[in-house]
Amino acid sequence: MPQTLFEKVWNQHVVVPETADTPAVLYIDLHLIHEVTTPQAFSLLRERGLPVRRPDRTLATMDHSTPTTPVNSFKDLAIVGDSAANQIRQMEINCREFGIDLLGFDSEQRGIVHVIGPELGATQPGKTIVCGDSHTSTHGAFGALAFGIGTTEVGHVLATQCLLQRKPKTLAINVEGSLPAGVGAKDLILAIIGQIGVDGGTGHVIEYRGEAIRAMDMEARMTVCNMSIEGGARAGMIAPDDTTFEYLAGRERSPSGAEWTTAVERWRALCGDDDARFDNSVDIDAGALKPMVTFGTNPGMVVGIDEPVPDGSGDSNFRKALDYMQVETGKPMTENAVDIVFIGSCTNSRMSDLEQAAAILEGRRVADGVRMLVVPGSQQVKHEAEAKGLDRVFAAAGAEWRESGCSMCLGMNGDTAGSGQLTVSTSNRNFEGRQGVGARTVLASPATAAASAVHGRIADPRPYLRS
């Protein structure tokens, strides 16, 4: 039987097949862990006197509750509060006690878990990858089957390196044509979510296919797969190709020498068979897309930058969202003044994202009254950006250049927006209160965010592009 990419990866990891009465036992190749969703799982192991089965398949870091102001010692953690400091300390204790390598504060490899996995070459095609974090879907950009799990399941993986899973359905998203100038991966995924809805992928694994996807570099592919969960899908995948292999070659945890050659052969064979069938499919014309911005309180409430906010007044949820956002039907989002611009998060905090923002900011200034934060996804991204002088571009424009971490993506680390403040954010969730109590979030690409910072109102990045 012809198989999709997902089915090949799934089938290679089934330890015990599923039956009508029982789910499959699925083997997990790589378990990423962070400080927020693991403490209760380690407690469970302690209660039962169980070890971590494969510390060598577990990669630990700290990202969510860590401050993004420079941290030189644990005393500095008081910035974000005692309980966050305690959680971070507990992570250190847990990793030490269970023999897991932790990329902690002192590590130059620390960063947002979904940024460092690929950066270290730990994320590889054909792997099953899980993490107590819904944006684990990011790693699917490499042709891995990667999805978020809860803390109980984190405990299962720590103890057995396996999960009990039902096989999900498959959804093909075919993106043909090519993206116009000034329109990027973030605009594409926002447009996809707008089309399928925030629950369009529930119960499915998405495979992104087509010309526009093939043309993307790995960082753009990660941006797309990252937001699969915003469309309701636990995982999104892209078939590995030369772009994937070039990205992985020579990375610290990538195979090397003869192993590299056999790995690439194995990875090439993962591509879905030509006549493999999907349960559902959606077609998108990349050439017709514009820069996209959200106007409501979920990522499916999205419009083209120059298009009016639609009329949904018949729907009480829609009205409530517009009230919360203080946005009017019939007017484009470009009318709205901006208080904060946030460039960062596992969606858009990699080198290419920072470069796109810097290209627009170079020789320009952040508008008066606008605060702009630029938070690299990892310490490695930070150093690389500094080596290329991007930090100086941001500083000269009047933006804040910070340490890596989740930062204002979720506002649990001291970086928050105030009530009523409007943030143009390159993150992935515009839920009520996500970035602070009463905070209003507009999701956009790094280019749109940077253009908005300069303009002081939400702005179309295209006039700011230099050839």
Next chain:
Amino acid sequence: MQAIKSIRSRTVNMPAKDIDTDQIIPARFLTTTSREGLGDNLFHDLRFEADGAPKPDFELNRPEAQGCEILVAGNNLGCGSSREHAPWALLDYGIRAVISTEIADIFRSNSLKNGLLAVVVDEETHGWLLAHPGSELEIDVVQSTLTLPDGRVVSYPIDAFARYCLIEGIDQLGYLRQNLDAIASFEESRP
């Protein structure tokens, strides 16, 4: 986990669609290292004013909602992050079942693993429940049915294994560990 064969309680409605896990438990309360006490901050920003006073209009704050253990919510309940703190907070507060027309995958899986019944019903039943707040329902896990106050019985889908674990109080980690030999030979068979 404690075995759950059925639940009987009155319903409280939150008809909003797409109630995400950031609404259920905002991220700033996730710095805890235990499961206890999360109920105090359940729906925090919807439930409390900035000064900490309860918002009188919020559904769970109304007098008739007190003691209700079944939450009926709008479509796509529990979307967003994978935080298991969401079902922990609901359970800690005293909610034992949630009902919607659609429940997000990770939240649903997390809920069932903690003994929070996650029940998906058809639009018609959902519409009826929203129109009749405070209804006394019986949710039978063994039969996978919901009994409405007028005696109507509606069946709901539930994964056979999740149902078995609920009614027998099976611990899934214990079940997984019965496969340790198969896991070991799987590991050996791979490059």
